[in-house]
Amino acid sequence: xxxxxxxxxxxxxxxxxxxxxxxxxxxxxxxxxxxxxxxxxxxxxxxxxxxxxxxxxxxxxxxxxxxxxxxxxxxxxxxxxxxxxxxxxxxxxxxxxxxxxxxxxxxxxxxxxxxxxxxxxxxxxxxxxxxxxxxxxxxxxxxxxxxxxxxxxxxxxxxxxxxxxxxxxxxxxxxxxxxxxxxxxxxxxxxxxxxxxxxxxxxxxxxxxxxxxxxxxxxxxxxxxxxxxxxxxxxxxxxxxxxxxxxxxxxxxxxxxxxxxxxxxxxxxxxxxxxxxxxx
Amino acid sequence: xxxxxxxxxxxxxxxxxxxxxxxxxxxxxxxxxxxxxxxxxxxxxxxxxxxxxxxxxxxxxxxxxxxxxxxxxxxxxxxxxxxxxxxxxxxxxxxxxxxxxxxxxxxxxxxx
Numbered sequence: 001x002x003x004x005x006x007x008x009x010x011x012x013x014x015x016x017x018x019x020x021x022x023x024x025x026x027x028x029x030x031x032x033x034x035x036x037x038x039x040x041x042x043x044x045x046x047x048x049x050x051x052x053x054x055x056x057x058x059x060x061x062x063x064x065x066x067x068x069x070x071x072x073x074x075x076x077x078x079x080x081x082x083x084x085x086x087x088x089x090x091x092x093x094x095x096x097x098x099x100x101x102x103x104x105x106x107x108x109x110x111x112x113x114x115x116x117x118x119x120x121x122x123x124x125x126x127x128x129x130x131x132x133x134x135x136x137x138x139x140x141x142x143x144x145x146x147x148x149x150x151x152x153x154x155x156x157x158x159x160x161x162x163x164x165x166x167x168x169x170x171x172x173x174x175x176x177x178x179x180x181x182x183x184x185x186x187x188x189x190x191x192x193x194x195x196x197x198x199x200x201x202x203x204x205x206x207x208x209x210x211x212x213x214x215x216x217x218x219x220x221x222x223x224x225x226x227x228x229x230x231x232x233x234x235x236x237x238x239x240x241x242x243x244x245x246x247x248x249x250x251x252x253x254x255x256x257x258x259x260x261x262x263x264x265x266x267x268x269x270x271x272x273x274x275x276x277x278x279x280x
Numbered sequence: 281x282x283x284x285x286x287x288x289x290x291x292x293x294x295x296x297x298x299x300x301x302x303x304x305x306x307x308x309x310x311x312x313x314x315x316x317x318x319x320x321x322x323x324x325x326x327x328x329x330x331x332x333x334x335x336x337x338x339x340x341x342x343x344x345x346x347x348x349x350x351x352x353x354x355x356x357x358x359x360x361x362x363x364x365x366x367x368x369x370x371x372x373x374x375x376x377x378x379x380x381x382x383x384x385x386x387x388x389x390x391x392x
Contacts, residue, residue, distance in 0.1 A: 064307045064308075064390040064391055064392050065301075065303070065390065065391055065392070066388050066389070066390050066391075067297055067298070067301055067303075067388060067389050067390075067391060068387070068388045069293060069294070069297050069386045069387060069388055069389060070385060070386070070387060070388075071293050071297075071385065071386050072384065072385050073286055073289050073290055073293065073311070073384045073385060073386060074286075074289070074384060075293075076289060076292070077289075154285070155282055156282055156285075158285065186282070186318070187282035189318060190282060190318045190319075191282070212366060215365040215366060216316075216318050216365070219365070248366060248375065248377075249365065249366065249377075
């Protein structure tokens with residue numbers, strides 16, 4: 001039961017909660033409202049019947065009327081993403097959208113990044129998961145303001161969730177906003193959130209052919225982090241092969257090879273983050 | 281299953297347009313879907329019916345116009361249609377990236 005309005009928990013409801021809060025806000029999807037409007041007026045129907053026979057009735061509703069639309073299905077999300085992007089640019093907030101399979105080490109990378117750089121950079125984090133506050137609690141423990149978006153059954157974050165979460169998080173100017181997307185290599189690739197860069201993370205415990213199997217995610221990203229390189233001696237993962245596959249899909253990709261948990265290779269990532277924030 | 285949110289967006293666009301035209305019922309929605317748009321047609325069809333429920337589009341038909349991606353071999357110039365992003369040129373076996381195929385657009389609706 002929600003403390004704010006008393007509504008029951010539904011799995012298709014999106015909740016926004018900060019660690020330590022007892023109440024949360026949420027949005028409901030009202031995509032299926034039907035309004036019936038009573039009105040009496042002449043319909044200005046245009047019927048175009050491309051066959052010749054006598055109509056014994058004025059309208060043949062079996063054929064209906066065709067209305068041209070030509071509207072991009074993602075338009076609503078993309079327009080809202082651009083509004084988010086404008087807000088981030090105006091405040092010089094470097095926003096990164098971190099995407100990967102579940103278990104690639106996104107949260108650990110965020111924890112280590114915040115711990116290492118929090119004296120130099122103001123970090124804010126939006127955590128996306130279907131359920132639980134667990135990731136937000138981990139980020140809260142390392143001292144960054146964080147909001148958890150629980151998508152219920154949703155498999156990705158979208159621009160309206162970020163818009164809502166950012167209003168609650170209220171990130172300061174000249175900061176870094178890290179968005180940890182729902183662990184999923186497919187769906188998040190289609191939804192622009194308004195980020196400056198999409199960062200795809202692959203861990204060496206996954207297959208090195210993932211860029212070929214899930215090309216859309218690698219094609220839509222700017223940065224590719226290869227994580228858990230401390231485990232390379234124990235797994236059958238060829239870093240060079242993985243990078244070659246990823247570059248086949250996207251020539252622009254910039255790579256970082258690191259171990260978020262052990263610290264190996266993280267310096268280059270930290271350096272890039274600092275330089276990128278100050279180049280804004 | 282991002283197809284559910286895509287299906288809801290499609291129905292939203294259609295219902296908004298139909299209401300503006302003061303239509304009472306949506307009979308069919310025509311959608312252009314590119315081979316590389318990242319949407320599984322069968323999953324979209326499955327979600328579409330649910331997304332239409334309790335709207336003026338309930339029972340509407342989803343007419344999918346499926347568009348292929350195009351690939352042009354940079355080695356031999358051979359052009360072919362494909363539904364894969366990474367391809368091997370059927371003529372010279374070079375590796376070819378596809379272009380286009382990203383279409384995801386509500387083209388038209390048929391209303392009463």
